[in-house]
Amino acid sequence: MDPLMILLAFGCGYLASRxxxxxxxxxxxxGFALSTQGYVSGPAIQGIADIGVTILLFTxxxxxxxxxxxxxxxxxxxxxxxxxxxxxxxVGLMGLxxxxxxxxxxxxxxxxxxxxxxxxFSSTVFAVKILEESGRSSSLNGRTAIGVLIIQDIFAxxxxxxxxxxxxxxxxxxxxxxxxxxxxxxxRVLDSIGHGELQVMFGFFLAFVAGAYAFEVVGLKAxxxxxxxxxxxxxxxxxxxxxxxxxxIKDFLLVAFFLEIGLAGLPSMQTLGASLIFVLAIPIKTAxxxxxxxxxxLKARTSFITxxxxxxxxxxxxxxxxxxxxxxxxxxxxxxxIAVALSISFVLASPLNRLADTIFxxxxxxxxxxxxxNNHPDEEPYEPGTWQIAxxxxxxxxxxxxxxxxxxxxxxxxxxxxxxxxVDRHLxxxxxxxxxxxxDPDFWRKLxxxxxxxxxxxxxxxxxxxxxxxxxxxxxxxxxxxIAAMAQFDDEVEILREAGVSTSFNVYAEAxxxxxxxxxxxxDVSNIESTLPKTEETEESA
Numbered sequence: 373m374d375p376l377m378i379l380l381a382f383g384c385g386y387l388a389s390r391x392x393x394x395x396x397x398x399x400x401x402x403g404f405a406l407s408t409q410g411y412v413s414g415p416a417i418q419g420i421a422d423i424g425v426t427i428l429l430f431t432x433x434x435x436x437x438x439x440x441x442x443x444x445x446x447x448x449x450x451x452x453x454x455x456x457x458x459x460x461x462x463v464g465l466m467g468l469x470x471x472x473x474x475x476x477x478x479x480x481x482x483x484x485x486x487x488x489x490x491x492x493f494s495s496t497v498f499a500v501k502i503l504e505e506s507g508r509s510s511s512l513n514g515r516t517a518i519g520v521l522i523i524q525d526i527f528a529x530x531x532x533x534x535x536x537x538x539x540x541x542x543x544x545x546x547x548x549x550x551x552x553x554x555x556x557x558x559x560r561v562l563d564s565i566g567h568g569e570l571q572v573m574f575g576f577f578l579a580f581v582a583g584a585y586a587f588e589v590v591g592l593k594a595x596x597x598x599x600x601x602x603x604x605x606x607x608x609x610x611x612x613x614x615x616x617x618x619x620x621i622k623d624f625l626l627v628a629f630f631l632e633i634g635l636a637g638l639p640s641m642q643t644l645g646a647s648l649i650f651v652l653a654i655p656i657k658t659a660x661x662x663x664x665x666x667x668x669x670l671k672a673r674t675s676f677i678t679x680x681x682x683x684x685x686x687x688x689x690x691x692x693x694x695x696x697x698x699x700x701x702x703x704x705x706x707x708x709x710i711a712v713a714l715s716i717s718f719v720l721a722s723p724l725n726r727l728a729d730t731i732f733x734x735x736x737x738x739x740x741x742x743x744x745x746n747n748h749p750d751e752e753p754y755e756p757g758t759w760q761i762a763x764x765x766x767x768x769x770x771x772x773x774x775x776x777x778x779x780x781x782x783x784x785x786x787x788x789x790x791x792x793x794x795v796d797r798h799l800x801x802x803x804x805x806x807x808x809x810x811x812d813p814d815f816w817r818k819l820x821x822x823x824x825x826x827x828x829x830x831x832x833x834x835x836x837x838x839x840x841x842x843x844x845x846x847x848x849x850x851x852x853x854x855i856a857a858m859a860q861f862d863d864e865v866e867i868l869r870e871a872g873v874s875t876s877f878n879v880y881a882e883a884x885x886x887x888x889x890x891x892x893x894x895x896d897v898s899n900i901e902s903t904l905p906k907t908e909e910t911e912e913s914a
Contacts, residue, residue, distance in 0.1 A: 377417075380405060381627050396501060396630050397722050400715045403634015413635040421632045423580075424625030425497060425687075426598045427618055430579035432500055433602020434615040435509055436518060437793060445668035445748075446519035453520075453660055454492045454527060460656055461488030468649070475646045475705070483701055489531070490693055490710060491650060492657075493686035496521045497629060498718055502681055502725045506835060511790040511809060512750045513674050516665070517681040525596060528688050540591035547590050554582060555604040562608055572617050578605070633687070636711040643709045650685070650713035651720070658683040666742040671751050673812055676739055677728045684717035685710070729811065729841070750792045750807065759786035762826050764810050764842060765833035766798055769858060769879060773830055774803060811838050816845045831857040831873070836864055843871045 380402040388398030441447060462484040469479040499517050503509045509518070558578060565571050579598045587597025605611050639647060661682055665675035693707040724731065732739065761777050763770050766789040777785045787805035789795050798805035808815055810833075829846060831839045839857050846855060855872065858879040859865045868876040 374411070377402070377406060377411070377631060381631060385627075396498070396626075397719050399627050399630035400634045400718060403631040403636075404638060404715070405634075406631070407635050407638060411635055413632045417628050417632050417635070420625055420628035424622055424627075424629050426579055426584050426595060427575075427622040428497060428500060428626060429595050429599040430575070430583060430602040431615045431618055431622060432496070432518060433599045433604075434606050434611045436515075436522070436603050436606055438603055440515050440519050441522060443516075443519065445516055445665055445670055447523055449661075449664045449668055450520040450523035453657075453664055454489075454524065456660055457492040457657055458485060458488040461491055461653065464653065475642050475709075483696070486692065486696055486701065487706070490689040491653070491685060491713075493524050493528070493688045494521060494657075494682040495684050495686045495714070495718070496525065497626065497687060498684055498721065499681045501626075502722075506725075506837070508790075508811075512670070512748070512792070513678045513681070516670070516674070517678045520682060522599065524686075524688075525599065528593070528691075531692070544590040544592055547586055547592070551600070551604060558582070558605060559608055562605065562610055562614065567613060567617070571614060572621070575614050575618050578602075629687070633690075633711055633715055636708055639708050639712050640705070643705045644712065646705075646709040647712035647716065650709065651716050654683055654685075654717060654720075662742065666744065669744050669746045669748040669751075671748065672736070672739040672743050673732050674748075674751065675742070676732050680721065680725050680728050683724070684721045685714040687714065689714060752807075758825050759804075760784040760825055761828045761830070762786050762788060763830045763832060764788045765831065766794060766803075766805055767832065767834070770830075770832035771798070771803075773832060810842045810845075816849060826851075827853040829853060829855045831855070834860065836867070839868060839873075840871050843868070843873050847872045
């Protein structure tokens with residue numbers, strides 16, 4: 373990659389982050405800026421982008437449970453949304469053609485349906501990046517959004533198969549049938565490879581060889597192979613560790629993906645006009661997603677945030693556009709119009725996703741009128757009990773804290789997490805854990821104002837914004853107990869304390885102190901001579 377590309381990508385990404393936008397918006401701007409200087413996307417950039425997308429889909433699969441795809445709001449919601457969107461967009465495009473707009477002149481119904489199909493998809497890369505940054509990938513909102521994207525990806529595979537006339541070979545059946553055996557083998561290997569560079573290398577092997585390459589060779593979509601390979605290994609206890617080991621590499625490689633979109637070039641005024649018309653049609657997708665999700669009994673807030681995750685155009689639109697151009701169905705300007713609309717949709721969707729909770733809170737009353745009378749199984753009302761200690765975020769750190777306080781104070785501890793499957797695992801292990809999303813303002817409104825016996829609230833969520841929101845809501849409700857929170861970086865400690873957290877600590881620094889304390893308690897260290905001056909305290913401890 374050219375040094376100027378790296379310099380401009382970093383500079384624009386940094387400026388975007390400073391004004392509260394995701395860095396990916398800056399990468400898009402950098403791509404457009406480079407295109408004005410004669411830069412174009414080449415095999416190197418495209419290759420890096422493809423690697424980044426493949427790793428992204430593999431890591432998505434590592435966090436996804438197959439059974440989540442069979443929820444009605446996922447498979448039915450995605451299918452209905454796509455069919456209705458294609459119909460509405462196709463009719464609209466034919467109307468524009470009939471109105472005499474030059475860009476849309478000569479458009480027939482089949483091509484209009486094809487363009488509508490391209491614009492019906494939502495961006496997997498964008499949605500997953502937003503969910504990762506907010507720490508909500510495992511929430512009901514995150515699982516629903518990713519599930520919808522996977523269903524869309526399945527439609528993409530079917531389209532590419534039939535439109536290119538590339539029928540999967542008979543060996544595709546052998547590959548699919550062998551997946552359970554491959555899964556068993558790869559599970560055993562993952563048990564034995566440790567946590568170092570071999571784990572990263574194994575991740576690349578699974579994504580590119582066992583997944584993408586194996587599928588591509590037999591005529592199936594390569595990216596789908598990477599996704600399925602991740603899904604097969606998702607139940608493994610170390611699946612999350614494997615995903616984390618690939619995160620930094622994936623984030624760097626995806627910079628090329630966003631640069632590539634911008635390098636498509638600046639459009640003519642006519643093409644820009646078509647792009648803006650496509651952008652103005654996004655609210656149709658938004659309204660339809662919101663309506664469908666609430667019909668499947670999701671709460672208004674969950675439906676609204678999931679809808680914002682999906683209210684954009686997809687990189688798959690470029691694939692469809694490229695295929696249509698190659699086959700002579702569309703002029704090349706259409707591909708550029710879709711690319712510009714995709715970029716603008718990212719720029720608009722980024723701040724909306726960042727402000728999703730604030731926007732929902734402002735329009736909560738009209739949005740809640742869309743809710744049905746039934747509750748989704750994962751959104752049953754939360755009933756607080758007589759707990760004295762509450763631990764929010766039951767990952768490894770939260771679970772360790774839960775066990776410590778149960779041993780110290782007895783059965784007065786409640787854990788809270790928004791991941792339904794994690795809650796089920798804790799319940800099976802005998803822990804008292806409730807399913808709730810503390811970043812949902814409705815959760816706090818439904819809690820009783822009096823009789824709350826919680827005296828200590830411990831925040832162990834990995835996302836700083838979620839911790840700050842929970843701390844503010846507790847202070848707003850007049851919580852009289854103590855609030856403790858973990859931090860991953862030293863600068864977060866002070867930010868949390870300024871937000872009203874009673875005590876905050878860098879979890880990695882505390883881990884070292886905890887290890888030292890554990891060693892001194894469990895091993896005989898009396899033969900180690902101290903060089904510190906003796907005090908009454910040290911003499912007593914000795």
